[in-house]
Amino acid sequence: MKPALFIDGHWVDGDGAPMPVHDPSLGQIMAQVPAASAHQVNLAVQAARRALPGWRSLSGARRAEYLQGFARHLQQRREGLIALQMRNNGKPRHEAELDLDDAIATFDYYAGLAAQLDARQDQPVPLQAPGFSAHCRFEALGVVGLIVPWNFPLVTSAWKLAPALAAGCTLVLKPSEVTPLIEQVYGEIADALGLPAGVLNLVAGAGKTGAALSQHPGLDKLSFTGSTATGQRVMASSAAFCRPLTLELGGKSPILVFADADLDQAVHWIIGGFCWNAGQMCSATSRLLVHESIADALLQRLRSALLALRVGNPLEQEVDMGPLSCQAQWRTVCTYLEQARNEGLECLVGGHALPGPGWFVAPTVYTDVPTSSRLWQEEIFGPVLCMRRFSDEAQALALANDSAFGLVATVISADLQRAERVAAALDVGHVWINSLQAVFVETSWGGTKGSGIGRELGPWGLAAYQSIKHLTRYLG
Numbered sequence: 001m002k003p004a005l006f007i008d009g010h011w012v013d014g015d016g017a018p019m020p021v022h023d024p025s026l027g028q029i030m031a032q033v034p035a036a037s038a039h040q041v042n043l044a045v046q047a048a049r050r051a052l053p054g055w056r057s058l059s060g061a062r063r064a065e066y067l068q069g070f071a072r073h074l075q076q077r078r079e080g081l082i083a084l085q086m087r088n089n090g091k092p093r094h095e096a097e098l099d100l101d102d103a104i105a106t107f108d109y110y111a112g113l114a115a116q117l118d119a120r121q122d123q124p125v126p127l128q129a130p131g132f133s134a135h136c137r138f139e140a141l142g143v144v145g146l147i148v149p150w151n152f153p154l155v156t157s158a159w160k161l162a163p164a165l166a167a168g169c170t171l172v173l174k175p176s177e178v179t180p181l182i183e184q185v186y187g188e189i190a191d192a193l194g195l196p197a198g199v200l201n202l203v204a205g206a207g208k209t210g211a212a213l214s215q216h217p218g219l220d221k222l223s224f225t226g227s228t229a230t231g232q233r234v235m236a237s238s239a240a241f242c243r244p245l246t247l248e249l250g251g252k253s254p255i256l257v258f259a260d261a262d263l264d265q266a267v268h269w270i271i272g273g274f275c276w277n278a279g280q281m282c283s284a285t286s287r288l289l290v291h292e293s294i295a296d297a298l299l300q301r302l303r304s305a306l307l308a309l310r311v312g313n314p315l316e317q318e319v320d321m322g323p324l325s326c327q328a329q330w331r332t333v334c335t336y337l338e339q340a341r342n343e344g345l346e347c348l349v350g351g352h353a354l355p356g357p358g359w360f361v362a363p364t365v366y367t368d369v370p371t372s373s374r375l376w377q378e379e380i381f382g383p384v385l386c387m388r389r390f391s392d393e394a395q396a397l398a399l400a401n402d403s404a405f406g407l408v409a410t411v412i413s414a415d416l417q418r419a420e421r422v423a424a425a426l427d428v429g430h431v432w433i434n435s436l437q438a439v440f441v442e443t444s445w446g447g448t449k450g451s452g453i454g455r456e457l458g459p460w461g462l463a464a465y466q467s468i469k470h471l472t473r474y475l476g
């Protein structure tokens with residue numbers, strides 16, 4: 001196996017302790033990857049700094065060619081990457097395929113924006129004042145640190161890598177210790193494409209690697225996806241250098257089902273919202289709000305559908321849901337199930353782990369959960385849904401917005417005017433109306449309140465890696 005660190009255009013072994021990488025369906029170690037030391041993180045940042053002048057001075061069109069190359073190589077490695085995600089993440093095949101398609105679409109999209117950059121440079125800015133001219137330049141922010149989690153390793157990395165490279169930034173990417181093999185592909189593609197040395201550096205690590213990167217004085221920006229608690233630490237380290245950051249953190253998102261909803265469709269979207277990726281999604285719509293007139297009928301259908309859900313090892317059979325991706329997350333979810341028992345919550349279905357090997361949990365629904373419950377308030381990051389009834393739109397909105405988070409929401413109603421009205425009043429970054437959680441690279445991604453700062457994807461994702469410079473001239 002290749003060493004997991006790619007620094008200054010070379011593959012190197014990590015100086016740190018080996019990290020066991022698991023197959024979560026079997027609960028077994030599938031590889032050992034040596035972690036990067038703080039010294040190696042420093043070498044990676046220095047390499048990125050040296051590579052910056054050359055990379056940012058390339059035309060947008062030239063950088064676009066490299067980005068197209070990433071998309072092309074991902075496509076060429078399709079089968080291997082799908083299999084690796086199924087094995088290391090426990091993703092069902094159709095989810096692993098979608099993740100790969102998403103990553104490819106992201107590189108293609110930012111290749112397009114990079115190519116347009118040249119024509120956007122130095123555009124005159126109309127001024128009200130006579131006697132002056134001004135024009136605008138979009139410059140690369142500099143050397144950026146990218147820290148990504150394990151739940152969507154290919155996708156989350158693509159959402160950061162592609163716009164950063166398009167903007168002309170050089171970077172150090174730190175994959176999660178749970179899935180370091182998956183992001184290795186980005187180093188391999190950089191290598192195969194002949195990306196200039198130091199433009200893309202990869203430092204797998206655990207324990208202290210993330211902190212070594214986020215506290216490094218040599219970065220111009222940090223982009224982090226993960227828990228709110230770690231996001232706060234990342235923000236504190238960025239404050240010390242007054243440097244910008246993008247934070248994509250947790251969620252406890254609502255899904256609102258109104259009385260006129262098609263119940264079978266609603267059940268389909270509800271299940272997608274908390275069982276996709278075994279519920280390990282920052283965007284999980286894990287708080288279900290249902291109009292009281294349809295609640296019992298909906299719950300009955302939801303229970304039957306969840307009992308029919310196929311849960312198992314995606315490499316052995318066709319499944320709808322795989323295991324939790326790591327043992328730590330499985331333990332966290334089991335602790336919440338125990339907490340639910342202690343709180344005396346009403347369990348409609350599930351409420352327990354499934355027999356091993358592997359880290360499986362039954363899809364779980366608790367009904368009429370008090371808003372004071374920890375399960376109602378906190379991100380669980382597993383296939384666990386908490387439900388409450390509402391009597392009118394105002395109450396539904398008040399319950400939906402009563403959260404420390406504000407990432408996404410789903411609204412299900414046959415009345416589109418109502419759906420749009422409710423969507424406008426929800427304090428979140430993205431709302432789906434009568435839809436599965438479809439995420440398109442052209443639309444933004446990010447949240448309000450404890451869900452983070454800034455937006456990824458779309459032109460906003462590119463702007464997050466750019467510095468704006470205006471040149472103003474006195475015409476005499």
Ligand code: NDP
Nearest residue numbers: 149205206207208209210211214226227230233249282381
């Ligand atoms: P964390 O958010 O705690 O992330 C851990 C990652 O952050 C590791 O890669 C770690 O690297 C790095 N890290 C730790 N400390 C710092 C620091 N000071 N500066 C920079 N990086 C740091 O996630 P966990 O995997 O522990 O999951 C815990 C919970 O987080 C989940 O239960 C879930 O609720 C939430 N989560 C949210 C995600 C999302 O998509 N928003 C994704 C994953 C998890 P190292 O160990 O090398 O330092």
